[in-house]
Amino acid sequence: MSAPVIEVSGLAHRFKETVAVDGISFSVPAGQIFSFLGPNGAGKSTTINVLTTLLAVQQGSVKVAGFDVAEQPEEVRRSIGIVFQEETLDRDLTVWEILEFHGNLYSMPRGERRARIDEMIRLVELEKKRDVLVKHLSGGMKRRLEIARGLMTRPKVLFLDEPTLGLDPQSRIHVWDYIRQVNREGTTIFLTTHYMDEADSLSDRISIIDHGKIIASGTSRELKDALGQDIISLETGDDVNAAELLRTLPEVKDVRPGMRGFSVTITGNGAACLPPVLERLKGAGISVAAVNVKRPTLDDVFVHFTGREIRG
Amino acid sequence: MGHQYLAIYWRDMLRFVRFRALLFSSLVQPALWMAFFGIAMTSSFDRLSSLAPVPEGAIAIPYLTFMAAGVMALTTLFTTLFGGMGLLFDKLWGLMREILASPAPRSHILFGISLSGITKSFIQVIIIMAFGLLLGVQFFVGKGPAAIALSVTGILLFVAVFAIGFLLLSSTIAITMESPESMQAVMTLLSLPLFFVSNALYPAESFPPFLQAATALNPLTYLVTGIRYFAIGPDFFALGHHYVYTATDVFSAFLALAFFAAVMFSLALRTINHAVVN
Numbered sequence: 001m002s003a004p005v006i007e008v009s010g011l012a013h014r015f016k017e018t019v020a021v022d023g024i025s026f027s028v029p030a031g032q033i034f035s036f037l038g039p040n041g042a043g044k045s046t047t048i049n050v051l052t053t054l055l056a057v058q059q060g061s062v063k064v065a066g067f068d069v070a071e072q073p074e075e076v077r078r079s080i081g082i083v084f085q086e087e088t089l090d091r092d093l094t095v096w097e098i099l100e101f102h103g104n105l106y107s108m109p110r111g112e113r114r115a116r117i118d119e120m121i122r123l124v125e126l127e128k129k130r131d132v133l134v135k136h137l138s139g140g141m142k143r144r145l146e147i148a149r150g151l152m153t154r155p156k157v158l159f160l161d162e163p164t165l166g167l168d169p170q171s172r173i174h175v176w177d178y179i180r181q182v183n184r185e186g187t188t189i190f191l192t193t194h195y196m197d198e199a200d201s202l203s204d205r206i207s208i209i210d211h212g213k214i215i216a217s218g219t220s221r222e223l224k225d226a227l228g229q230d231i232i233s234l235e236t237g238d239d240v241n242a243a244e245l246l247r248t249l250p251e252v253k254d255v256r257p258g259m260r261g262f263s264v265t266i267t268g269n270g271a272a273c274l275p276p277v278l279e280r281l282k283g284a285g286i287s288v289a290a291v292n293v294k295r296p297t298l299d300d301v302f303v304h305f306t307g308r309e310i311r312g
Numbered sequence: 313m314g315h316q317y318l319a320i321y322w323r324d325m326l327r328f329v330r331f332r333a334l335l336f337s338s339l340v341q342p343a344l345w346m347a348f349f350g351i352a353m354t355s356s357f358d359r360l361s362s363l364a365p366v367p368e369g370a371i372a373i374p375y376l377t378f379m380a381a382g383v384m385a386l387t388t389l390f391t392t393l394f395g396g397m398g399l400l401f402d403k404l405w406g407l408m409r410e411i412l413a414s415p416a417p418r419s420h421i422l423f424g425i426s427l428s429g430i431t432k433s434f435i436q437v438i439i440i441m442a443f444g445l446l447l448g449v450q451f452f453v454g455k456g457p458a459a460i461a462l463s464v465t466g467i468l469l470f471v472a473v474f475a476i477g478f479l480l481l482s483s484t485i486a487i488t489m490e491s492p493e494s495m496q497a498v499m500t501l502l503s504l505p506l507f508f509v510s511n512a513l514y515p516a517e518s519f520p521p522f523l524q525a526a527t528a529l530n531p532l533t534y535l536v537t538g539i540r541y542f543a544i545g546p547d548f549f550a551l552g553h554h555y556v557y558t559a560t561d562v563f564s565a566f567l568a569l570a571f572f573a574a575v576m577f578s579l580a581l582r583t584i585n586h587a588v589v590n
């Protein structure tokens with residue numbers, strides 16, 4: 001694994017009496033897509049604001065792109081791109097002007113700046129909107145423009161705070177494609193989201209955050225496996241005896257009757273358990289009419305760790 | 313020094329010319345002042361002041377000429393007093409996050425805003441001068457082209473240093489405020505005394521002593537002094553008063569404005585360096 005591009009240890013942040021971030025530590029290796037998944041008010045934006053130097057480090061230490069956020073904020077700012085949760089585009093400028101302004105703010109030389117603007121406009125497919133005022137763009141286009149702006153200066157890390165909040169499904173998929181493409185070209189991505197499917201489909205690694213604390217971390221697969229809750233649904237010729245029989249298997253955690261047949265909660269990987277389960281039923285002479293293995297979703301993971309659904 | 317302030321300047325000017333109504337009103341408003349207020353007051357004031365005897369050697373000037381210099385100063389005051397308003401909207405709409413998160417030093421926000429405010433004031437002042445001359449204002453009487461160029465430079469120098477002070481004051485207030493309404497209220501409260509306790513439209517010399525002392529604290533007074541010196545001359549008679557400006561008077565007026573600008577700069581810089589946009 002390459003050296004971490006983001007290293008956070010013991011970070012805490014409070015607003016008067018509200019504890020927004022409550023002692024979190026994590027690191028993100030170069031080239032990865034790392035997600036903070038958590039409900040509204042979990043502390044995601046506060047964390048991003050500290051990591052991007054917009055809020056002071058109150059407690060703990062934060063290094064981004066090799067620089068200490070508290071000691072070398074200017075170097076950090078030079079190394080990162082940001083897409084904020086709320087729209088931060090001047091509605092009275094055109095697409096081209098937004099990027100020209102941004103490039104100048106980062107002191108990009110004229111030739112490089114102009115070439116990069118063209119490249120970015122092509123990347124997010126806004127060629128036809130180049131000279132259109134921002135106020136005449138759709139929500140998805142504005143988001144794409146903000147991503148283009150965040151990438152203008154070739155940042156080592158791109159921070160995306162809820163990048164698809166409020167977008168229609170088609171625009172979401174579009175934005176996801178850009179994020180993947182940008183990451184393939186070498187940019188490390190830190191994103192926050194409260195959408196399970198977003199974290200699931202984009203991230204190399206996920207940290208689940210709730211009430212300012214990281215409550216679980218890992219790949220999407222690891223998180224789901226950690227739950228050990230694959231579910232096998234079965235319909236058999238003799239459900240009562242079959243259920244009794246399977247309850248004695250060591251991998252089986254729980255057996256519950258279903259609408260039709262019954263379901264078995266498995267510790268570990270459900271697919272791997274299927275052969276011994278079927279073997280056991282066959283040995284007892286019970287016929288199997290239907291089988292289905294369901295992997296848990298990140299929703300289930302969140303419920304498991306917090307005892308509640310992520311919405312709310 | 314980097315050139316990031318030019319980005320701030322460019323964006324502000326872009327918005328200025330893009331909003332046609334704003335552009336139009338800021339260009340026409342001073343001309344309207346001149347046309348209506350000037351012409352209306354001139355006839356009555358001139359009738360009154362014709363009663364006062366003109367002292368030996370002093371040149372009497374029409375009221376229109378006297379007030380044209382004042383209108384230049386007042387227009388600069390109002391334009392610059394609201395020059396920081398854009399920062400408040402940038403803050404409220406989250407646009408300032410982009411700038412604060414960039415490597416551009418925060419002082420550049422102030423430089424950019426000052427530069428665009430100065431540009432707008434220059435445009436307005438030049439329009440008033442040109443329009444005034446058209447209406448018969450007696451500016452630059454008896455001066456050749458070189459002397460006129462020098463006088464205009466002097467006027468613009470005074471306008472610039474005055475503008476910097478008020479633009480930075482306005483920026484400080486904008487960064488501190490939470491809503492356009494409250495900023496509007498503060499500005500109105502601030503502009504009224506500045507407007508009335510000055511020598512812009514009538515001689516402050518006839519004020520009671522405590523008001524005269526207040527005029528000495530008003531930066532507008534020093535701007536008016538500078539403009540009159542360069543536009544009308546060091547020695548003239550208007551509204552029953554004999555005005556004599558020495559080179560020292562004018563130089564100290566300039567220093568007073570420069571001092572005001574410097575104080576406002578340190579205040580604005582401190583405010584913006586501590587600004588947190590969340």
Ligand SMILES: Nc1ncnc2c1ncn2[C@@H]1O[C@H](COP(=O)(O)OP(=O)(O)O)[C@@H](O)[C@H]1O
Pocket residue numbers: 015018019020038039040041042043044045046047590
């Ligand atoms: N500027 C602020 N002042 C006071 N409280 C704040 C401020 N910003 C955020 N908070 C509080 O901090 C907590 C975390 O907020 P935030 O980081 O925005 O969460 P998220 O981005 O995960 O929705 C919330 O309880 C929120 O109300």
Ligand SMILES: [Mg+2]
Pocket residue numbers: 041044045046085161162
């Ligand atoms: Mg948030």
